[in-house]
Amino acid sequence: MDETKYGFWFPPDVSVHGRQIDSLINIVHWFMLLLFVGWGAFFVYCLIKYRARPGHTASYLPPKAQFTKVIEVGVIVIEVLLLFGFSTPVWFRYKNHPPTEKDALVVKLVAEQFAWNFQYAGKDGKFGKTAEANISADNPVGLDAEDPDGKDDIITVNQFHVPVNKPVIVQISSKDVIHSFNIPVLRVKQDAVPGARIPIWFQATQAGHFELGCAQLCGLGHYRMRADVLIDTPEDYAKWLAESAPPPAEQPTSAAPENPQSAPQK
């Protein structure tokens, strides 16, 4: 991971929708700076010009200040612009136009104290069923061993592989307390609320090794609830998929000879 990319301002933006968010933040800050400098200049002017000194008295009558009304109206106009011209469209586009599931890689995420468990559908493109009762140390998402769809599912802990330039949908849930799925470089953040499954999506524009952190206090291990985010080139992604795929299913119990293991498990 290249630490030199991080500094005192935005981390790199490797997401399709990141630019809009960064632009909005920048525009709002220019507006804030304008207001602050404007107010501040007038403020400092008053402090100097109207300081008490011999021979200077205050004037009882208020100044006729038309320009304050202008400023008020200006502030309102700009806020309306920011709200309906920038924030709402960005948010609406993001929320109301997610990629369809068939165009995207869908990953299921179950957050827990204090790890991120990812479930990939595997070659068959179907997710195996999960249930709380099946959850154990080796089975963090509670994959149902009997479900044939789940035989090729890939489960990773704190390792989030995604292909670059392809939409990814993450179905976020939690098995215990509220966590928050936060990948700064992708400009995504979504609370993982237990009892809910909340989808978010993104599309990465650049390969690399980044980080996922928890952004909602979840207990004493909240600070170390970190995962590696590996945005892979198509080749690297395919390689990872092949290496991580579980071995083909063994015959259940009894007589038939077992199939030889074809690939080492990751």
Added chain:
Amino acid sequence: MSVHAVHPADAAIPHTVEPHPVTGIPNPKFGIWLFLASEVMLFGALFSSYVLIRTQAPHWPPEGGLSSEILNVPLATLNTAVLITSSITMVLAWASCKMGRIDRFRLWMGCTIGLAFVFLIIKYFEYTDKFHHGHFPAFNNFYAVYFTLTGLHGLHVIGGIIVNTFLLTIGTRLWKTDPEQFTNRVENAGLYWHFVDLVWIFLFPSLYLL
């Protein structure tokens, strides 16, 4: 300015008994209305939570059936009548004070307190019946809502009993020195008591009937 004996703590606080010329009410009456506004927010929050929990649930009651099958509607109907009657006796208690009849006040206030106890006793039977069948608040959200809402209401009934009993006993001393202030106190206690009654009138249909 009329003659009012004053407790040292109330000394020289205007409008403790005389109404304010603009609002038309004395301070304690204003105060009790504000308190009731906050109580509306308290029970409102609980009712809103009930609505949210109930609408999010796949079915209600979670165990199946109807609320009216789980909870005892006849007993609760009786309780509703008990509380409404106690509100009437509360008004009669206040009216007795206004008419200068302290003996009548004692009668009607006694009835009010008695009816409040009847309410609580009936609730006691309802609760213990549930507990007998292992239905505690933790059993499911239906019981959690039921016990929490009626429980908090019950605490308010107990609060009312304490205030009314005070007025019936130690508080009556004020009648001798300042009957107008005493009457106002009874009126304010009445406002509170009507509110407690009103909450039940909302609780009964929304928990038992719907």
Added chain:
Amino acid sequence: MSASTTHGHAAAAHAHDAGHGHHELPFWRKYIFSVDHKVIGVQYAVSALVFLFFGFCLMMLLRWQLAYPGQPLPVIGKLLSESTMPGGVMAPEFYNQLGAMHGTIMVFMGIVPLAVGGFGNYVVPLQIGAPDMAFPRLNMASYWAFLPGGILMLLGFVAPGGAAQSGWTSYPPLSDIATTGQTIWLLAMVLLITSSLLGSINFIVTIVQLRAKGLTFFRMPFFVHAQFVTSFLLLLAFPPLEAASVMQLMDRLAGTSFFLPSGLVISGEQLHVAGGGSPLLWQHLFWFLAHPEVYVLILPAMGIIAEVIANNTRKPLWGYRLLVYSAIFLGFMSFVVWAHHMFMTGMGTTMSTFFQTTTMIISIPSVVILTCFIMSLYGGAIRFTVPMLFATAFLPMFAIGGLTGLPLGLTASDIYLHDTFYVIGHFHYVVAPGTIFALFAGIYYWYPKVTGKQMNQTLGKIHFWVSFICINGIFMPMFWQGMAGLSRRLYDPTIYAHGRAVQSLNVLISWSAWGLAIAQLPFIWNFFSSLRRPKAAENPWQATTLEWAAPSPPPHGNFVTPPVVYRDPYEYSVPGKAKDFSPQFAAGEA
């Protein structure tokens, strides 16, 4: 007392009761269980300052871990227990306790009791010309619900498992399954909320019913308007949190599932509860209070600033009516913005649009109020007394705090900035160099009223300048940390690459925090030592409002004769008058 004692006679007897009353109260009734609003005000203020100091110490401890993660704390580290700081190194659980309790204590036991319980109680009856609050005994009850509540809250630290550690926000399911300290937090909150409710009733009735003759609504000082709106916020916004606390107590103690959905697995074990609850229900109820709560934190401060600015510019406030209407509008709007704290919970576009819109709308009255204050400087003759230094600094500091709320209130930018240090910088700017500076201004301004003495102005200036520099050193860098993506509430931010990139700022912030502590020493010394200074003038600031009509300090019953109000509250530099101020209470030519 016999019925023949006339009301008027009793009133006169009490009014002349400056020390030799016909009922000389024993010590414990005069100073401990007092019903006098001034004694209660001082009790609130002193208790709040002690709690503020304690909450500040918690933060200073926490800042060590942030500046030097994993390093043992010299000297103090060894004094703390093995469970909180094993080997002098902070444990993550303890860090979380410090965070949760710092927030809780500063908000509920520090600022509100000082601003409302302290300043409100002491000053409001005086500024409206009343002999006391409408319900003196209720006032006493409010204080004596507050203090045990505060002490109980602190006792959380000695509970098994430590104090509450789920944030001051106490989100379930984490708070539902947390250690005993959380139950103590909930019970303490019930006491603190009760105290606030009783107090707010008192304020509203007092302000409406007990104003002196001639004091119409639009002649009240802005400080009273601010306290009036604040009281409505406390009255109506706190009960939902009380309801939520009852439900969380039920979850924790009675095993209910108000906030627990079905199917939870905690540390590998299925949680055997009925389920069917909603964690988001808590958030809605909590923020329904907590958003108006932040206006409770700022409105009394704005009230103090108004008084100090008018007095030290020697001219009437600019836009007095605008200020009053804005405060009322602000109070009203504060009830409909709460879910902007919940934008990342999976909210749909309709709800988020509604709350973004109301949030943008609520920024308008704040902008108006700030503009009125700045315009009030124009054409003045500004005296840079110590209260005025704090009041002057308040303006740009509050501006920074308010402006940085904008990117947080817009959902799209909030995606990135939510739960980062940007948020911490934003709200601290409003509350710390905002409200707390206003409270300092108020202390320096009204100290002569309460004690009859003036504080040392040189020490005050040192206090101001060092505090101003340090406080900016603490909170300004946080915006950069937030922009870099650093999340809040992290025991060790260096776990993340983007955290390591801004770690140097943590060192700067922590040393500024410790510097801020040092800066308070001249203030604390000044506060106590000034009690022994010679008596000051009765109206040393030459102010116009009614509290200066009473002696300093005022006796029980406040005014020697009931005051009458003749004019608006800020009649400074009236043309043709001999003095540059015309008090509200002075008849004819001032």
